[in-house]
Amino acid sequence: MHIVKSKDGTKIAYEKIGNGPAVILVAPAVADHTDAVLLAERLSMYFTVYNYDRRGRGKSTDSTTYAVEREVEDIEAIIQEAGGKVHLFGSSSGAVLALEATSKLGNKVNKLFLFEPPFIINDGRVPVSADYVQHLNKLILAEKRSDAVEYFMTEAIGIPAEYLEPMKADPSWEFMKSMAHKLAYDGLVMSDTQSGKPLPTDRWNVDIPTLVMTGENSEPFLHDGARAIADLLQYGEHRILSGQDHSVVMMAPDVMSTVIKEFFIQK
Template sequence: MNTIISKDGTKIAYEKLGNGQAIILVSSAAADHKDADQLAEQLSKHFTVYNYDRRGRGESTDASEYAVEREIEDIEALIVEAGGKSLLFGSSSGGVLALEAATKLGDKITNLFLYEPPFIIDNSRPRVPAEYVQNLNELIEEGRRSDAVEYFMSKALGIPAEYLDHMKADPSWKEMENLAHTLAYDGMIMEETQSGKPLPTNRWDVNVPTTIIVGENSEPYFHEAAKSLAELLPLAKYKVLSGQDHSAVMMAPDVLANAVVEYNDQNTNEVST
């Protein structure tokens, strides 16, 4: 993998493939760049793709203390490497990080694509506990990585307890354990946006074309959150991806990539006219 050095000295590892406009892929919680490998390959037919390991994951290093601002600086360093401007794609909580980056970095980001930001703005599913980040950090400090992943799965993703034992038997569980110390990072990115309250009206200032994509088969709270966010942002659209759910990044990368290409073309044509 290639590497760059972020502003605070953290090494950020990334893969670069394809040609065309730059697009940076921001991964979700409990994921590194490998989860988006197939999506990156599909997008590389149309873009120059930067598929990176967020700090603390994969081949990227970490800092002694976490701050969301440092992750935005990582994205900014990748944009500089890409020539100064880039499209940005973020999935799940990575989409919320991408949204934060677009607020801070302005026109360095030319188009923003968010796949199912996991806001909880109503009572259609249980809210994430107020002490969520604190509890995750305590589990990590105690060396209870598997318990931290289980806590994330049950409280943040809402997966019923009866499914968790089966999931623990899959090799992917061990991979998530290796990333468990970063789960609190995504909790800090989400802040109070999973508490069942309406989205804050003054948190994001994004003035670039933004496409918020939700799988047709995903739970209603994803759709309600996407619609609400689209109403807050001046250049945002809510789009539904037929037949898909929250797993589309890994399970339907070709379908998702085609949607990104289509919406990017639409946005480019609208801006030019």
């Protein structure tokens, strides 16, 4: 993997594959670049793809204190490596980070693709607790990594508690435990956008073409949030991806790459 230094000295690791316009893939919670390897391979037929480990994950290092602004600077550092102008794709909480980066980096982003930003803007789903990040940090400090993943799954994802035991038997649970100490980062990225209140009208300044997409089979609250952010953005558009759900990046990379390609290439 390649390494670029962010503004604060943090080393950000990334894979670079393909040729063509630059695309950066921004990972969601409990994920590193490996989750999007197949998607990156499909996209590399049309783009130069930068698939990176967010700070504190995979081969990237971390700083002693966290701020969302530092993650924006990480993306900016990769943009500079890519020639100063890119398309951004983010899924789930990674979509919200991509949105934040686009808002702050202005004309360094050509187009923005958001897949299922997990906003909770009404009573369509139980909101995330106001002390969510604080409770996660307490669990991590107490070395209760599995409990932290459980809390993330039930509180942020909304998975019923009775589904957790079978999930723990899957090897992916150990991987999520290894990244549990970064769950609070995504909680801070989401900020108060999972409170059940309407999205703030003045938080994001994005004036480029932005596609917000949800899977047809995804929960209604994800569709509500996607429509809301698309309506707020100057050139936002919401579309539904037939037959898919929140897992499409990993489970159907061919489908996901096709719609990404069409959006980023179209005039």
